[in-house]
Amino acid sequence: MSVFHRRLLILVLGVIHHPKITLLIALLLVAGCSIFAKINLNVSTDQNKLFSADEPFFRDYLDFIDKFPENEAIYIVLQVKPGNAMPPVKRWTDAADAITKRLQGMQQDVISVDDRVPIDQLGTQGLLFDERDKIKQSIADARRFIPLAKLWGEKPNLGEQLLGATPIARFLGGVNLRAADAETAGFVGLLSQSLESTLRSTGPPTLPDLESLDATDPSRLGYYYVLNEQDHRQHQLLIRVYPNATHTSLTAISETVEAIRNAALDAGAAFPEFRVGTTGRPALEADEMRTTDTDSHHAEVVALIVVFIGMALMLRSMWLALVAEISLACGIAWTFGWATVSVGELNLLSIVFLIALIGIGMDYLVQILVRYRREARRYVRAEAIWIRVFSSVAAPINTACFGAAGAFLVSIFTHFPGTQQLGIIAGGGLLLCLISGYTVLPAILTLFPAKLEKVDAHQRYRRPPGYVHPLRRFIIPALWMAGVVAGVPFAQKVGFNPDLLGLQAQNLESVQLVNTLQTWYAVELSKDLSILRQVRDAVTNDPNVASTESILQAIDNQQWLNQSENQLPAINWTAPTPVPAGEIDSIAGRCRALADHFNSIPSGARAVSSLRSVANLLTAKTADHSAQAARLTEWQSAFVRELRGLLDKLHPEPLNASKLPKEMRGHYMSKDGTY
Numbered sequence: 001m002s003v004f005h006r007r008l009l010i011l012v013l014g015v016i017h018h019p020k021i022t023l024l025i026a027l028l029l030v031a032g033c034s035i036f037a038k039i040n041l042n043v044s045t046d047q048n049k050l051f052s053a054d055e056p057f058f059r060d061y062l063d064f065i066d067k068f069p070e071n072e073a074i075y076i077v078l079q080v081k082p083g084n085a086m087p088p089v090k091r092w093t094d095a096a097d098a099i100t101k102r103l104q105g106m107q108q109d110v111i112s113v114d115d116r117v118p119i120d121q122l123g124t125q126g127l128l129f130d131e132r133d134k135i136k137q138s139i140a141d142a143r144r145f146i147p148l149a150k151l152w153g154e155k156p157n158l159g160e161q162l163l164g165a166t167p168i169a170r171f172l173g174g175v176n177l178r179a180a181d182a183e184t185a186g187f188v189g190l191l192s193q194s195l196e197s198t199l200r201s202t203g204p205p206t207l208p209d210l211e212s213l214d215a216t217d218p219s220r221l222g223y224y225y226v227l228n229e230q231d232h233r234q235h236q237l238l239i240r241v242y243p244n245a246t247h248t249s250l251t252a253i254s255e256t257v258e259a260i261r262n263a264a265l266d267a268g269a270a271f272p273e274f275r276v277g278t279t280g281r282p283a284l285e286a287d288e289m290r291t292t293d294t295d296s297h298h299a300e301v302v303a304l305i306v307v308f309i310g311m312a313l314m315l316r317s318m319w320l321a322l323v324a325e326i327s328l329a330c331g332i333a334w335t336f337g338w339a340t341v342s343v344g345e346l347n348l349l350s351i352v353f354l355i356a357l358i359g360i361g362m363d364y365l366v367q368i369l370v371r372y373r374r375e376a377r378r379y380v381r382a383e384a385i386w387i388r389v390f391s392s393v394a395a396p397i398n399t400a401c402f403g404a405a406g407a408f409l410v411s412i413f414t415h416f417p418g419t420q421q422l423g424i425i426a427g428g429g430l431l432l433c434l435i436s437g438y439t440v441l442p443a444i445l446t447l448f449p450a451k452l453e454k455v456d457a458h459q460r461y462r463r464p465p466g467y468v469h470p471l472r473r474f475i476i477p478a479l480w481m482a483g484v485v486a487g488v489p490f491a492q493k494v495g496f497n498p499d500l501l502g503l504q505a506q507n508l509e510s511v512q513l514v515n516t517l518q519t520w521y522a523v524e525l526s527k528d529l530s531i532l533r534q535v536r537d538a539v540t541n542d543p544n545v546a547s548t549e550s551i552l553q554a555i556d557n558q559q560w561l562n563q564s565e566n567q568l569p570a571i572n573w574t575a576p577t578p579v580p581a582g583e584i585d586s587i588a589g590r591c592r593a594l595a596d597h598f599n600s601i602p603s604g605a606r607a608v609s610s611l612r613s614v615a616n617l618l619t620a621k622t623a624d625h626s627a628q629a630a631r632l633t634e635w636q637s638a639f640v641r642e643l644r645g646l647l648d649k650l651h652p653e654p655l656n657a658s659k660l661p662k663e664m665r666g667h668y669m670s671k672d673g674t675y
Contacts, residue, residue, distance in 0.1 A: 044347050064523055089217060172591060245257075353429055361430055369441075533552055558652060579633045
C-alpha cells in the first residue's frame with residue numbers, strides 16, 4: 001500500500017472515530033458554501049463571455065456588433081396569417097405603429113424602438129438607398145407626374161389660362177376634361193380631403209400625403225418591409241427593439257423579452273389578420289435561457305430519481321441509496337462554494353456541472369457502497385468494515401476521479417472561457433464528491449449502519465479461483481478491439497454542423513422566425529470605401545455569394561441618376577396666383593361638376609363626398625369669402641412646396657451619410673465612420 005493510500009485510511013479511521021464531528025463540519029461547510037454562493041455567485045447569460053476576445057475572429061465580431069448594434073436588437077415580426085388576403089398598406093403601417101407606440105412606453109424594458117426610417121428626415125438622399133428597379137419605377141412615375149406639377153407650379157400658357165386664373169381652378173377644370181378612372185379619383189379624393197380639412201380649421205394647411213398615395217407596399221413609406229427568406233412569395237414587416245436587458249441571472253433577459261413579446265402581442269391583437277412574433281439574438285438567448293433553466297432542473301430531478309431507484313435496486317437497500325444521495329448533495333453544495341471562489345459566476349455551459357456530478361461523482365460513491373455492502377455483511381466493527389472497503393476501492397476510485405477531474409481541468413489551457421469555467425468547476429466538483437465519499441458517507445453509515453443480512457462465518461471467504469488458461473484473458477480485450485476497429489469506418493462519416501441554431505429547440509417561435517430573416521454570412525469593415533469596393537468586386541461573381549449590401553449601392557445609384565438619360569424635365573417654379581374672393585363661387589361650382597364626373601365610377605365615392613363637402617363649405621350662407629380665399633391661397637402655396645419637395649427627391653444631393661436619420665445611418669456607418 002502506498003503512503004498516500006495509507007494516509008487516506010488514517011483519515012477514514014479519524015472519521016469513523018468522530019462521525020458526529022465530521023458530519024457537523026460537513027453540514028457547516030454545506031451551509032456556508034450555500035449561503036456564500038447565494039450571495040456572490042451570479043449566473044451570466046451573456047453568450048459573448050463564452051468566447052475569448054483574444055481570438056482574432058471573435059475580437060472582430062465584438063468590434064462589429066459594437067459598431068453596428070442593430071445586430072443585437074429584438075425584432076418583432078408581422079406576418080399575414082395563412083388563409084388571409086394581403087392587407088392594404090395602411091393596415092400594415094397601422095399595426096406596426098400601434099405596436100411601436102406600445103413598446104415606446106415600456107421604458108423599464110426598452111431603450112428604443114423603431115419601425116421605419118423617417119422619410120421626411122431622409123431629404124433628397126432617400127432615393128439613393130432604393131433598389132435600382134424601384135428607382136427606375138420612381139423615375140417612370142415621376143415622368144407621368146410632371147404635367148400635373150407644371151400645372152400647379154409653372155406660369156400658365158395661353159391654353160391653360162382658359163381653364164382658370166389660379167392653379168386650383170385650372171386643376172379642377174382640367175381633371176374634369178379627362179376620363180374618370182380609379183387612379184385619378186384616388187388622387188383627387190386625397191387633395192379634396194386636405195382642402196376640406198384646411199377650410200374647417202384655422203391652423204396650418206392640411207396637406208395630402210402624396211407619398212402614401214404612391215406607396216405600393218410599406219417599404220415605400222420607410223417601414224422595414226422585407227422578404228420572407230423561407231418563402232419569397234411572402235413579405236413581413238419588422239419592428240426593431242433595443243432591450244434594456246441584464247445578464248446577471250438565468251432568467252433576467254427572459255423576463256425582459258417576455259415583457260416585450262407580451263406587449264407586442266397585446267398591441268397586435270387589434271389586427272387579427274397578422275401573426276405577431278418575436279425573434280433576434282436577445283430573443284433567441286432568452287428562449288435558450290428559459291429552456292435551459294427549465295430543462296436542466298427537470299434533468300437534474302430525473303437524474304437523481306433514476307440514480308436513487310437504480311441504486312436501491314442494485315444495492316437492495318433504500319437506506320444505502322439515500323445515503324449516497326445525501327453524500328452527493330454535500331459534494332454538490334461544496335462545489336457551489338468552489339465555483340464562487342474559483343470562477344465567481346456560472347455561464348450557459350458551466351451550469352450543467354450538476355449533471356456531470358450526478359453522473360460521474362455518483363460513480364465513486366457507488367463503488368464504495370458496493371464494497372461496503374459486501375464487508376458489512378461479514379464484519380461488525382466499523383473499523384474492520386471501512387478499512388477493508390477503502391483498502392479495496394481507494395486505488396480505483398482515486399485513479400478514476402483524478403483522471404476525470406484532470407480531463408476537465410485541462411480545459412483551462414483552451415481559448416474558450418465557457419469551457420474553461422466548466423472544466424474548473426466540474427473538475428473541482430469531482431474531487432469534492434470524492435472527499436464526500438471519504439468523509440460524509442462513512443460518517444453516516446457509522447452512526448446509522450445499514451441493516452443487512454449477515455453472511456455465515458464459513459461463507460465469508462471465497463474459494464481460490466481455479467486454473468484459467470492464459471489465452472482466455474485476451475478474449476474480452478480482443479472483442480473490444482474488434483468492436484473499435486469495426487466502428488472506425490462509421491466514425492469517419494461523422495460530419496460537423498456549425499449551425500448553432502440547430503442546438504436550440506426547433507419548435508421555438510424565435511428559432512423559426514430568425515430563419516425567415518436575411519442575415520449576413522461575412523462582414524468587411526473599413527473606413528476606406530475603395531477597400532469595400534475591392535472586396536465587393538472580388539465576391540460579386542462568387543457562386544457562394546447571393547448578394548452584398550453596403551453604402552456603395554447608394555453611391556452607384558447616384559452615379560446612375562446623374563446620367564443624362566435618367567434626368568427629369570426641368571420645371572420653372574413660380575409662386576401660385578392668389579385666389580381672389582370673387583372666384584370662390586366658381587371654384588365651388590367646379591368642385592360640384594367634378595364630383596358629378598366621378599360619381600359614374602364605384603371607386604370615386606371618396607372624391608365625390610369630399611368635393612361636395614368643399615363646395616358646401618365655400619357656398620355656406622355664413623361663409624366669409626375673403627377668409628376662404630386666403631385659406632385656399634395658403635393651401636395652394638403649401639401644396640406647391642410639397643410638390644416641389646417631392647420632385648426634388650428625384651434629384652438627390654451628393655451623398656452625405658452624416659445627414660441620414662440615425663435609423664438608417666446606423667445600418668451603413670458606425671459612429672466612428674466605419675462602413
